[in-house]
Amino acid sequence: MGQLAIVVTVDQQGALASGQLAGNIYLIDNNKHAGSTSEGTEDLVTHIEGSQIMNWLVLGLDLQGPAVTLENVCGEAVEKGIMVPQQFESPELGAGLGLWWGATVDSSEKEQSYSYTLKFKIGDKPMSYDGQIVVKKGFSNVPSKPCGAHKK
Amino acid sequence: MIPQLNIVSLVNTVAALSDNCFNGNLYMADNSRGAKTTGQGTDALCTQVQFAQVLNWHAWAINVQMDIEICDIRWYQNGALITDPAQEPVTKSKLYGAPSGDYWAAVIDKQTGEYQYQLKFKMAGEEMWMNSFARIYIGN
Numbered sequence: 001m002g003q004l005a006i007v008v009t010v011d012q013q014g015a016l017a018s019g020q021l022a023g024n025i026y027l028i029d030n031n032k033h034a035g036s037t038s039e040g041t042e043d044l045v046t047h048i049e050g051s052q053i054m055n056w057l058v059l060g061l062d063l064q065g066p067a068v069t070l071e072n073v074c075g076e077a078v079e080k081g082i083m084v085p086q087q088f089e090s091p092e093l094g095a096g097l098g099l100w101w102g103a104t105v106d107s108s109e110k111e112q113s114y115s116y117t118l119k120f121k122i123g124d125k126p127m128s129y130d131g132q133i134v135v136k137k138g139f140s141n142v143p144s145k146p147c148g149a150h151k152k
Numbered sequence: 153m154i155p156q157l158n159i160v161s162l163v164n165t166v167a168a169l170s171d172n173c174f175n176g177n178l179y180m181a182d183n184s185r186g187a188k189t190t191g192q193g194t195d196a197l198c199t200q201v202q203f204a205q206v207l208n209w210h211a212w213a214i215n216v217q218m219d220i221e222i223c224d225i226r227w228y229q230n231g232a233l234i235t236d237p238a239q240e241p242v243t244k245s246k247l248y249g250a251p252s253g254d255y256w257a258a259v260i261d262k263q264t265g266e267y268q269y270q271l272k273f274k275m276a277g278e279e280m281w282m283n284s285f286a287r288i289y290i291g292n
Contacts, residue, residue, distance in 0.1 A: 005214050005215065005216065007162055007212065007214050009160060009162065009181050011181075011183045011185070013154075013183060013185075014183065014185050017185075026162075026179065026181045026192060026193045028162050028164075028179050028193075028214055029214070030164050030166070030167070030214045030215060032164075032167075032176070033167075039179065039193075040162075040179040040181075040192075040193030040194055041193050057214075057216060059160070059212060061158050061160055061181060061182065061183040062158065062183050063156075063158050063208065063210070064156055065183075
């Protein structure tokens with residue numbers, strides 16, 4: 001089982017104009033085969049089988065606009081110890097992509113849904129997004145850390 | 153009017169190569185915020201644009217270990233492939249290099265109209281046209 005990636009695409013100017021991420025954020029993961037739903041929308045529900053590493057990759061649609069950065073990962077899944085996030089850096093990634101947030105997610109005996117929160121900054125303005133994961137029992141093969149990464 | 157519009161294609165490259173098809177593996181989004189822009193997050197994005205606006209197409213891979221780039225674009229009107237470049241709704245269509253990744257850009261050259269287009273992507277040395285059609289709507 002490979003690592004799970006969630007690409008978070010943000011329309012920064014749209015978010016700043018409306019004061020919220022709703023309607024201006026699109027999420028896609030590479031786990032549709034495991035049951036993830038609402039790919040390409042802000043309602044993405046990521047299904048995770050077994051313990052897994054997940055990575056959030058944040059991209060701004062306004063390439064000429066203010067930077068969008070993920071500042072923290074928190075919420076129910078983190079508070080309950082299901083998701084353990086941390087920030088990584090990779091010398092292999094450049095162009096401002098050198099830092100990213102990843103997490104290990106624990107396996108569950110029975111299928112269970114958890115919410116989590118991504119805390120962003122667009123320019124200087126903080127904004128948050130509430131996402132959802134569904135964890136289920138499955139084969140676990142978690143490496144000690146993401147490939148090519150070391151803890152910041 | 154936003155002077156530069158960005159259209160981003162997010163591709164599950166591993167799945168697209170495995171399926172030999174982009175259906176279900178391509179998601180497009182733009183920053184146009186036009187009232188006639190539809191299909192955000194799908195492979196059938198319609199982007200509302202205006203005359204003289206610059207369009208930038210970017211391709212990003214969900215599986216970041218694999219590079220992806222746009223290597224061609226072809227235009228259709230009313231379902232028919234446009235073979236005469238003068239009939240295309242854009243000019244100066246070409247690939248530009250940038251530190252954050254190469255992108256394809258063009259300037260809208262028509263006042264009104266609706267056009268379909270397809271992008272050709274290159275992944276792991278393999279070139280594949282998208283299976284669906286994206287659109288631009290030129291006008292207010």
